[in-house]
Amino acid sequence: MRIGLVVDSACDLPLEYLQQHDVTILPITVRIGEAVLADHRNEQATLEFLHAHVAERGAEAETMPFSVQQIHDLFLERLVIDYDYVFCMTITKSRSPIFDxxxxxxxxxxxxxxxxxxxxxxxxxxxxxxxxTQNLFAAQGITAVEAIRLREAGEGAPKIRTRLEHLALHTHGYMIPRDLYYLRARARKKNDRSVSLLSAALGSALDIKPVLHAYRGETGPAAKIKGFEPAVEKLLQVTIGQVQAGLMTPTVCLSYGGELEEMRMLPGYQDLKRACADNNIELFESVMSLTGMVNVGKGALVVGFAAERVPSFD
Structure with a gap:
């Protein structure tokens, strides 16, 4: 049986990896004023668009996922011919219409x-x-990588389906935004009241950064830490603890709203890289999708992994 895999462009995995494993991308188009870019996970194009538009006017952006008709046409033109069974893995339906x-x-x-x-x-x-996938951005990558592994191992569609649906229930996505005012402005644009003006003002005035946890389609604060870099260091320490305790898949995904060299200089990054190597965990790194950046702002960090229990930040 020929099994095909599809993700939307909010799934933060390197384009080369997706191309190498014949994963089809459903692009999400971003419009900021007159500027329009269809996100096909081209990191250079994303960074150029980021520097030109997102930093100043990203909160005003419109995101346009593939419509029902576009998805229908893509499948009939190619996927139903190339494959016998296709898994289409989407960003959480609580945050996007792509699943529906x-x-x-x-x-x-x-x-x-x-x-x-x-x-x-x-x-x-x-x-x-x-x-x-019941998750966002880098955390979407966990399900996609596992689907690739299972397909390459020769597993059949029923086993892959059961495994992916179970894994989605245990995937954890963590995000640390740099700019709470931006996050609130973007949330207001989308009628999302998850970041209030008071919390944004207090957080910015005191430099308190929330560590946001995406899990089973819901997003909420897991911790509040003073300073972006200390928050990153704490999150990566928690991730190292999960790596050492044992993950459900040998995968950790990182994505960053900017140049990856900036991310690699953050405190705790090298420790995480060593911990993954020591425990035979594959570490994926990618520039955050354009969709992700316009929704959470420049310079945000996202970490994704799968674990049976919800990690503690105490």
């Missing part, structure tokens, strides 16, 4: 695929499963 769009497209695809496959000389059935 893919689900709706899936119903139509399963009604329309037969003629496309027949024209390509294939009369066997086609199946599609949309997986809500």
């Amino acid at each position: 769009n893919a689900q709706q497209a899936g119903f139509a695809i399963l009604n329309d695929y037969k003629s496309a496959r027949a024209a390509a000389g294939n009369t066997t059935p086609f199946a599609l499963r949309v997986i809500d």
